[in-house]
Amino acid sequence: MSDLYPAFVPEPERYEFREDSFHHFEMQRRDFFKVFGAGIALFAVAKDAIAAQESGAGGFRGGELPREISAWLHIGEDGGVTVFTGKVEIGQDIRTSLAQSVADELRTPFESVRMVMGDTALTPFDMGTFGSRSTPTMGPQLRRVAAAARSLLVGEAAKELGVPRERLVAADGKVADATTGRAVTYGELARGKTLAQAIPEGDSVTPADRWTVAGKPLRQVNGRAFVTGRHQYTTDLRPPGVLYGKVLRPPAFGATLISLDASAAEAMVGVTVVHDGGFVGVATGTERAAEQALAALRAKWKTVPQPSGAELFEYLKKNVEPAPERRGGSASGSIEDSLARAAHRLEATYTVAYIAHAPLEPRAAAAEWTEGKLTVWTGTQRPFAVRDEMAGAFHLAQDRVRVIVPDTGSAYGGKHTGETAIEAARLARAAARPVKVVWTREEEFTWAYFRPAGVIEIKSGVASDGTLTAWEFHNYNSGAAGIGTPYAVPNQRIEFHPVRTLLRQGSYRGLAATANHFARESHMDDLAHALKMDALEFRLKNMTDARLRAVFEAAAKQFGWPRKKAGAEQGFGIAGGVEKGGYVATCAEVAVNRASGEVRVVRVVTAFECGAIVNPDGLRNQVIGANIMGLGGALFEAVEFENGRITNPRFSLYRVPRFRDVPEIEAVLLDRKDLPSAGAGETPLMGLAPAIGNAIFDATGVRLRALPMAPQGLKMQG
Amino acid sequence: MAKSMELIVNGKKFRVDADSETPLLFVLRNDLGLTGTKYGCGEGQCGACTVLIDGEARRSCQIPVRAAVAKSVTTIEGLEHDGRLHPVQQAFLDAGAFQCAYCTSGMIMSGVALLRGKRDPAPKDIVQFLQGNICRCGAHPRIVEAIQSAAKALRGGAR
Numbered sequence: 001m002s003d004l005y006p007a008f009v010p011e012p013e014r015y016e017f018r019e020d021s022f023h024h025f026e027m028q029r030r031d032f033f034k035v036f037g038a039g040i041a042l043f044a045v046a047k048d049a050i051a052a053q054e055s056g057a058g059g060f061r062g063g064e065l066p067r068e069i070s071a072w073l074h075i076g077e078d079g080g081v082t083v084f085t086g087k088v089e090i091g092q093d094i095r096t097s098l099a100q101s102v103a104d105e106l107r108t109p110f111e112s113v114r115m116v117m118g119d120t121a122l123t124p125f126d127m128g129t130f131g132s133r134s135t136p137t138m139g140p141q142l143r144r145v146a147a148a149a150r151s152l153l154v155g156e157a158a159k160e161l162g163v164p165r166e167r168l169v170a171a172d173g174k175v176a177d178a179t180t181g182r183a184v185t186y187g188e189l190a191r192g193k194t195l196a197q198a199i200p201e202g203d204s205v206t207p208a209d210r211w212t213v214a215g216k217p218l219r220q221v222n223g224r225a226f227v228t229g230r231h232q233y234t235t236d237l238r239p240p241g242v243l244y245g246k247v248l249r250p251p252a253f254g255a256t257l258i259s260l261d262a263s264a265a266e267a268m269v270g271v272t273v274v275h276d277g278g279f280v281g282v283a284t285g286t287e288r289a290a291e292q293a294l295a296a297l298r299a300k301w302k303t304v305p306q307p308s309g310a311e312l313f314e315y316l317k318k319n320v321e322p323a324p325e326r327r328g329g330s331a332s333g334s335i336e337d338s339l340a341r342a343a344h345r346l347e348a349t350y351t352v353a354y355i356a357h358a359p360l361e362p363r364a365a366a367a368e369w370t371e372g373k374l375t376v377w378t379g380t381q382r383p384f385a386v387r388d389e390m391a392g393a394f395h396l397a398q399d400r401v402r403v404i405v406p407d408t409g410s411a412y413g414g415k416h417t418g419e420t421a422i423e424a425a426r427l428a429r430a431a432a433r434p435v436k437v438v439w440t441r442e443e444e445f446t447w448a449y450f451r452p453a454g455v456i457e458i459k460s461g462v463a464s465d466g467t468l469t470a471w472e473f474h475n476y477n478s479g480a481a482g483i484g485t486p487y488a489v490p491n492q493r494i495e496f497h498p499v500r501t502l503l504r505q506g507s508y509r510g511l512a513a514t515a516n517h518f519a520r521e522s523h524m525d526d527l528a529h530a531l532k533m534d535a536l537e538f539r540l541k542n543m544t545d546a547r548l549r550a551v552f553e554a555a556a557k558q559f560g561w562p563r564k565k566a567g568a569e570q571g572f573g574i575a576g577g578v579e580k581g582g583y584v585a586t587c588a589e590v591a592v593n594r595a596s597g598e599v600r601v602v603r604v605v606t607a608f609e610c611g612a613i614v615n616p617d618g619l620r621n622q623v624i625g626a627n628i629m630g631l632g633g634a635l636f637e638a639v640e641f642e643n644g645r646i647t648n649p650r651f652s653l654y655r656v657p658r659f660r661d662v663p664e665i666e667a668v669l670l671d672r673k674d675l676p677s678a679g680a681g682e683t684p685l686m687g688l689a690p691a692i693g694n695a696i697f698d699a700t701g702v703r704l705r706a707l708p709m710a711p712q713g714l715k716m717q718g
Numbered sequence: 719m720a721k722s723m724e725l726i727v728n729g730k731k732f733r734v735d736a737d738s739e740t741p742l743l744f745v746l747r748n749d750l751g752l753t754g755t756k757y758g759c760g761e762g763q764c765g766a767c768t769v770l771i772d773g774e775a776r777r778s779c780q781i782p783v784r785a786a787v788a789k790s791v792t793t794i795e796g797l798e799h800d801g802r803l804h805p806v807q808q809a810f811l812d813a814g815a816f817q818c819a820y821c822t823s824g825m826i827m828s829g830v831a832l833l834r835g836k837r838d839p840a841p842k843d844i845v846q847f848l849q850g851n852i853c854r855c856g857a858h859p860r861i862v863e864a865i866q867s868a869a870k871a872l873r874g875g876a877r
Contacts, residue, residue: 091818226822227803229822412854621814628858629856652763656854657858
């Protein structure tokens, strides 16, 4: 596997962030039960850390709790189970699926499990919620914690009931004696106790074919709070005395402030103006007044000329960073020899535009200072990183900062950083009141970061029987995720070339895997066409991975591949791949209006396999959602910019998928109970753009090699 | 200039002191604490701020508060009665018609407005009506399904 899909070590901020080790948990055992109430607590602890504990796998009756905790749960005297994880909920429904795994392993009703997530004062350190890592890493960790809790409860029940533990069975929140039927509830077992225990890594957990709560389709746990409008997102928070903050933005990227006249704003009643280095902001009692105060600031800026969108791809090719080591690269065989001997050769260049996450809840934060301590509520995927940002920005010890993440109005990789938190905290310190900052849509589209643009060049060769013999792939700037080919090619050279970026760029759902799959799967389609082979047959011929084969076959079967065209406007395409442990194949049907150039995606079938499915309902929502979101990047989304200014920073100018764009979509979910669960938030998106591109080619004979493919419809030749 | 105005929101009268040009959205959220209505774009393009004004779906970010005076404003908080969800809310819940759910209030309010005018909308009518509501997570098929089943429930005599 590692040879097929070369590992890529990401760099922080620009692409994605490395999973890090655990964190020092500072609470004393005595404090802990004071905060969370009497009961039983179980901690997942790193292997090294537990070896260092003299109590080993046993309890630690006094003193400090283990320092290297990654997840934990608490069983209270009412039998309620509270699970603590640093992961956050951003619409991917991990709150439900993690609770399912815990309920399943602990043999307790799903309703008795409550998740506390993303609060740096309460939850153990976590690197962040990204990279499709929550299901494969946090899921099993919580299962191990729950399994250990169950074992402990059975042991306590054996003492309580005075019977050997072998006679006892845990089920439905109780431990029962199979012989006598006597039972004791988890709550009763927890009563009056202050029992904390660490568990070693590697405890065995229930295999997926014996899951009872996990594996079942469950709706989101807090659905009622959503449909009633009661859920409080960060943007909805109003700490007592809250002021509304606004930040002065430069007219262009890289502009520097020459002078500021804030006298008019300062003269307004109740307005606090902060001018600190390059930061200028206002805070006051209403949003309307904050807007007016911001508008009253008179600033002079010095701007610098910079490349515009029209020069983007040329710029990327010309500004490759000197790379000390080849990144995300792999090489085998000889490209030159194999190309020379190939029956068909193909060389093509693909491009991908910068796109914006455009989460419907903009980046936002509320901040409050109390006795030199800072509390920040913000919708971020990395609460602990934001805490560190705060500590750095305000020269505070980490334990003086608390970051709390309310369930957030989506992120898609766009909320890794803490700009709004810093802005709100800076204003709150000056105003000595809590301050909330909510970015406007225009700020969102301008001052957040983007999915990297890129240029991809491919050279390939095939033998006359359709065997892929040569594959050379260069990605400039867009990233190395999903860069390796899942097809068996003896001669290959695959390289990622980092570039000094033009616009601020960072993580986005799937990272570069979308661009790399688009290029690869479009190219594969052209090769099949050159060979006069069916697109699926050509792929299967060059495929050795049985899981990939299975999703292609499942998508094809559901779609009815190969299909005969009913008319000249109709086209069918197929594409797929492997990324982040998930396997995807998508078939698409398009209708192209030759007169107007309008492209309509009529039907999409996406088959997805991510090992054992934890929540089929949540997974279906993710797969279908990813395909709908992917329509935008495939067909019409692009950040346009000129000389350091974003020229389409509004929904009226930046087109995202809307109801009319949504085709008939079917998700085929392959449940592999024999395989560990992988994440599913990103990979289901990968096949869509190339499947649509291939379908457009099938309909028109026009090969589109730029994402987005049809921002203004299709320009038909002739 | 701050002005004292009387608003009728969810059947209750409120007196607010605000600049009369303030968007109704800000007044609902910040003065009345009705935060179920969301900010998404500030230009009437995303539908997250949708409320009913005299029964019609309107974008509250585009309406100055003075224009809402003496009219009946309904927000998402006004749909539930005595712990009973409105059929459209119930249908969204049953269909799991959201992911991050930030667009949900606006979708539900638009759905309620649509069903006031059309008892039995076809999917294409729903798509047409919701074209101005953005969902970034991609819950569209479930939203259409939810509104259809709410229509059915309403025809069957649900409130």
